Amino acid sequence: MRTQVAIIGSGPAGLLLGQLLSKAGIDHVILDRVSKDYILGRVRAGVLEEGTVRLLDEAGASERLHAQGLPHGGFSLAFDGRNHRIDLSGLTGGKQVTVYGQTEVTRDLMQKRESGGERTIYSADNVTIHDFGASNPFVTYESGGKTHRINCDFIAGCDGFHGVSRHSVPEDAIRTYERAYPFGWLGVLAEVPPVSHELIYANHPRGFALCSMRSMTRSRYYVQCPLDDKVEAWTDERFWDELRRRLPKENAEAVTTGPSFEKSIAPLRSFVAEPMRFGRLFLAGDAAHIVPPTGAKGLNLAASDVHYLFEGLRDYYVDHSTAGLDAYSQRALLRVWRAVRFSWSMTMMMHRFPDTGAFGQKIQEAELDYLVHSRAASTALAENYVGLPF
Structure with missing residues (x-):
């Protein structure tokens, strides 16, 4: 098989890049080691910046988002009750x-791709990247008992933190930076109305809590927990009791409880790999970086990567310029x-760390108090939360 761009990974980053390439008439193929059902079964966050929404508009995959997504013009920081x-x-x-849930973004992009007849290869075993430092890279994979080869001009590695793309780069060509946090987030999904029409981020002596939602009838809640906690130890009753303890009284009394249909514990990590280009291999999204979910940046960072990479590929094929691709990693x-x-x-501001102590808690409260009473500090927070321009 011959294509212009081989995209590894059919999560939001790979699918969004593929859809933008389709609109620009640039030939490509997407392949993934797992099945379509597995991808759609993954539960992820869903707070979209305006830039991400704009890219989905450009990709022609935002109709359902605009019909069902919940625009938020603010959120609450809860502390000191x-x-x-x-x-x-x-x-x-x-x-x-x-x-708007990441799973729904993925579903919309998949449906758009399928309706356009674009090529996606699922359940591809032993995906391997070859010769990306030369002018004729290619990708091989196994399916149906046979080895297949995709010749291409460029490879986009959109296959996540554990994917083959970053791990194919020689160790001496890449540098990584990492911070692992000493706690996790226990999250539940439940078919109950959210406690508030906007998100609530809570700092409490018992630990962090977040009240979020997927719709006006489906809520997503989180509480900070030790990394060695087991999901099985958290009954629904225990979770709801703990959540209410960490919220201001008015919110605690308004929580609607119900059986959860998804419950999991996620560790928190900050991770960045540099650079994000290696010859004709480009990393995008979680393949290059991971952020804690506290600031709702993971999916949005993947979208901005796709924006820069797509601009570079479009300039290469339409204007015959390599400037955009050459600048991709730096941008x-x-x-x-x-x-x-x-x-x-x-x-750092919202969670309890092992060494926080009473003094650290007071410092956090003072920082939060300054933040909410200083327009300059609040503006800086708001600018970052809605998303810096790209």
Whole structure:
């Protein structure tokens, strides 16, 4: 098989890049080691920046998002038993975020791709990248008992943290930066109305909590927990009791409880790999970086990577210029590190660390108090939360 761009990974980054390439008439193929059903079964966050929504508009995959997504012009920081609203729209000149699940973004992009007859290869075994440092890279994979080969001009590695793309790069050609956090997030999904029409981020002596939603009838809640906790030890009753303890009284009394249909514990990590280009191999999304979910940046960073990579590929094939591809890693990493800094700062400010102690808790409360009472500080928070331009 011959194509212009081979995309490894059919998550949101790979699918969004593929759809943009389709609109530009650039031939490509997507392959993934897992099945379509497995991908759609993964539960992920879903707070979309305006830039991400704009890219989905450009890809022609945003009709359902605009019909069902929940625009949010603010969120609350809860501490010292009170809620403090951050007016995103008022502080940023009318900007907002949209709550819409990542699984739904993936589903929309898949359906758009299928309706256009584009090629996607699922359940591809032993995917291997070859000669990406030369002018004629190719990808091999196994399916149906046979080895297949895809010759291409470029390879886009959109296959996540554990994917083959980054792991194919020689160790001496890449540098990684990592911070693992000493706790996890226990999250549940339940068919209950959300406690608030906007997100609530809570700092509490018992630990962090987040009240979020997928719709006005489906809620997503999280509580900070030790990394060695077991999901089986958390009954629904125990979870709801713990969540309410960490919220202001008015919110705790308004929580609607019900049986959860998804429950999991996720570790938190900050991770960046540099550079993001290796010859004709380009990393995008979780293949290159991971951020804690505290700042809602993971999916949005993948979208900005795709924006820069697509611009470079379009310039190459349409204008016969390599400038965009040559600048890809530098442009993407500049925005990546700004988002990593924001996610790290939110994580440090909202969570209880083993060494936080009474003094650390007071410092966090003082920082939060300054943040919500200083327009300059609130504006900086809002600008980062709605998304820096790309």
